[in-house]
Amino acid sequence: MCGIVGYIGNEDVKETILSGLEKLEYRGYDSAGIAILNGNGLHIYKDKGRISHLREIVDFSINGTLGIGHTRWATHGKPNQINSHPHQSSTKRFTLVHNGIIENEEELIIEHLSDATFESDTDTEAIAQLIQKFSDEGNSTDRAIRYTLGLLEGSYALAIIDNENPEVIYAAKNKSPLLLGKGNGFNMIGSDAMAMIHHTNEFFELQDKEYAIITRQDIAIYNLQGRKIERETYFGELDATDIEKGTYPHYMIKEIDEQPFVIRRLIAAYQDEHGNLKVDSDILNQIRECDRIFIIACGTSYHAGMVGKFLFERITKKPTEIHISSEFVYNTPIISEKPLFVFISQSGETADSRAVLVKVKQMGYPTIAMTNVKGSTLYRETDYQLLLHAGPEIAVASTKAYTAQIAVLAIVACAASDSCNFNMLSELSIVANVMEALCDNRELYNELAKEFLTDKKSCFYIGRHVDYYTCLEAALKLKEISYIQTEGFAAGELKHGTIALIENCTPVIAIITQEQINLNTRSNIREVRARGAAVITMSLKRISSEKDQIVIDNVHEFLTPLVTAIPAQYLSYYAALQRGCDIDKPRNLAKSVTVE
Numbered sequence: 001m002c003g004i005v006g007y008i009g010n011e012d013v014k015e016t017i018l019s020g021l022e023k024l025e026y027r028g029y030d031s032a033g034i035a036i037l038n039g040n041g042l043h044i045y046k047d048k049g050r051i052s053h054l055r056e057i058v059d060f061s062i063n064g065t066l067g068i069g070h071t072r073w074a075t076h077g078k079p080n081q082i083n084s085h086p087h088q089s090s091t092k093r094f095t096l097v098h099n100g101i102i103e104n105e106e107e108l109i110i111e112h113l114s115d116a117t118f119e120s121d122t123d124t125e126a127i128a129q130l131i132q133k134f135s136d137e138g139n140s141t142d143r144a145i146r147y148t149l150g151l152l153e154g155s156y157a158l159a160i161i162d163n164e165n166p167e168v169i170y171a172a173k174n175k176s177p178l179l180l181g182k183g184n185g186f187n188m189i190g191s192d193a194m195a196m197i198h199h200t201n202e203f204f205e206l207q208d209k210e211y212a213i214i215t216r217q218d219i220a221i222y223n224l225q226g227r228k229i230e231r232e233t234y235f236g237e238l239d240a241t242d243i244e245k246g247t248y249p250h251y252m253i254k255e256i257d258e259q260p261f262v263i264r265r266l267i268a269a270y271q272d273e274h275g276n277l278k279v280d281s282d283i284l285n286q287i288r289e290c291d292r293i294f295i296i297a298c299g300t301s302y303h304a305g306m307v308g309k310f311l312f313e314r315i316t317k318k319p320t321e322i323h324i325s326s327e328f329v330y331n332t333p334i335i336s337e338k339p340l341f342v343f344i345s346q347s348g349e350t351a352d353s354r355a356v357l358v359k360v361k362q363m364g365y366p367t368i369a370m371t372n373v374k375g376s377t378l379y380r381e382t383d384y385q386l387l388l389h390a391g392p393e394i395a396v397a398s399t400k401a402y403t404a405q406i407a408v409l410a411i412v413a414c415a416a417s418d419s420c421n422f423n424m425l426s427e428l429s430i431v432a433n434v435m436e437a438l439c440d441n442r443e444l445y446n447e448l449a450k451e452f453l454t455d456k457k458s459c460f461y462i463g464r465h466v467d468y469y470t471c472l473e474a475a476l477k478l479k480e481i482s483y484i485q486t487e488g489f490a491a492g493e494l495k496h497g498t499i500a501l502i503e504n505c506t507p508v509i510a511i512i513t514q515e516q517i518n519l520n521t522r523s524n525i526r527e528v529r530a531r532g533a534a535v536i537t538m539s540l541k542r543i544s545s546e547k548d549q550i551v552i553d554n555v556h557e558f559l560t561p562l563v564t565a566i567p568a569q570y571l572s573y574y575a576a577l578q579r580g581c582d583i584d585k586p587r588n589l590a591k592s593v594t595v596e
C-alpha cells in the first residue's frame, strides 16, 4: 500500500524514480507522482491513475539529480490529482511524500495550524505545513522535521525535500516500511528493496521513530532527539531477475507455475544433512510447551491458517485456534494460560496483524512470525521466525505464498510431533511432482473457465473438511481478480439456506479429497445439479468418479489443500483473463495492507 522511491546522485533522476515506482506497483495504488529538484526549482507531476499515465505527464526535458516519487492508495480523500503526492507546505519550500496514516491530524491542525490553508483532503499536507511552521519559527530544517515527527501519532514513512537545501533528502519512519539504499556516488530510499534493486543491493534499515539525512555521499541516521545512530549496512538476498516477469504475461501465472519449485526449496531449507526435518529447536520447544496455539492472520494467510489449525491438531495434537487479526484485536477471546501466538503473513507488514502482535507482546506471550519477507515488521518484532522461501510475490493475489504457508505449517507440525507417522519431506516431494503435473494441465482450466465462469455473475465453491478451507481460498481468489461474486461454502451447509441462490447455470465448483466425506459431498452435488447448477468437480484420483473434470494425482490426505489450490488458482486466472481484468493489480486492492 503506497510506495516511496527517492534518489540523490549524479544521474538524471526521472527514469530511476519512475521505474522504481513501477517495481512498487504490486503494492496497490490509485495515483502516482514525482518531484524533481534542479537548479530551476522544483517540478511536480502527479495525477490519479497508473505510472504509465504519470510517464505521459512528466516533462522529459526537465532534468535533475534529486527526486522523490510516490504511489498512493487512497485513505484520506478521493484518488484525484490534488490528493496525489507529493504535497507541499503553503510556501512551497517543503515537499514530501508519505506512506501511512496520521491519526492525530485534526488535533495537530487545531493546535498548531489553525491559520494554515490546505489544498488537499490528505493527512499528509499537515506534515509539510508543520515543518514549515517550525522552520518559520527559526529552526533549522533538521530541527523542524524532528519537532514535527515528535508530534505525529500513527504511521509514516516519509521522504522530504527542502527547496533551499538541494543537496539533501530527509527520510523518516514509524510503523510503515522504508529502506535506505547505499550506492556509490548516490543514495536511495524505497518502500522495499524491489524499488532499488537495479541500482544497489546494500541497505540500511531505518527503524521506527528514526530519521535520516541523505546526501549523494552519505546516509546519517538519527533518533528523534537528534542523537546519531551507528548502523551497519546489510546486503539484500533479492536478485533483480526474481522480480521480472520474463516471458510470462502476468506475475500471477508465473507465481502459480513456480509452486512446485517453492515446495522443493522448502524441502531443502527445512532438511538437515541426514534428510530429517530441521526446524529451530526453540520454536519446537515453544510449540511443545504451550497449552494452545493461536494463529493470527488475514485474507489468504487466514485460509492457510485454517489448514494450519487442522495440521497442528491432527499431527501435533495441540489445541489450535485461528483468528482474523482485525477481529482479534478489538474482540479478544479468552486466552489460555500458556499460549503461543503464530502470525502468518506473506508481507510481514499487515497492519491488522501487527496490531495483534503489539497487544500480545504487551501481555508477555511468545510470538512467531511465518513470513515471506525477511526483515519485515512482523519478522523483526516477533520472538521467533519461520521463512516461507517463496521468492518475491508480486501479483496482488497471493498464490505461491499460500501454498508455502501450508507447507511450512505442515513441516513445523510434523517436526513438533512425537507421533508423526509419515515422512513429511518425502510426502511434500510427491506434492511438488503432483503440482507440476497440474501446472502442465493448465489448458484444461482455461477451457473450463471459458465454459463455466467467464460470463457468470456469481459462483460457488463447495467442499467439506479441509476441502472447505480450500473453497474459502478459491472463492477469494476468483472474486478478487475476476470480480465474479463467489462464495466458498461448507457443502453440507448449503441446504440450510444458501441453496436458494442456485439457479439455472449457476457455476458450482465442488472439491472432494477426503474419503470419509466423498459420498456426502457427492450428494450435495446432486442437490445443486437438480436445481440447475453447472458443476465442475475436482477430486483426488483415489476417490474420483468418471465424470469429474479435474482429477488430481494422490497425495497424503493431510496435504491435499496444497494441490487443490492449483486448479482453483488457474481457474481464477483464466476467468479474469477472459473477462479482461487487470490481473496483477485488481481494482481497490493493495498487496501489502499497511493500514488497519
Ligand code: F6R
Pocket: 298, 299, 300, 301, 302, 344, 345, 346, 347, 348, 349, 350, 353, 396, 397, 398, 399, 476, 477, 480, 591, 592, 593
Ligand atoms: C489475497 C491476499 C490477501 C492477503 C492479506 C494478508 O490474495 O493476498 O488476502 O493474504 O491481505 O496479507 P499478508 O499475508 O501479507 O499478511
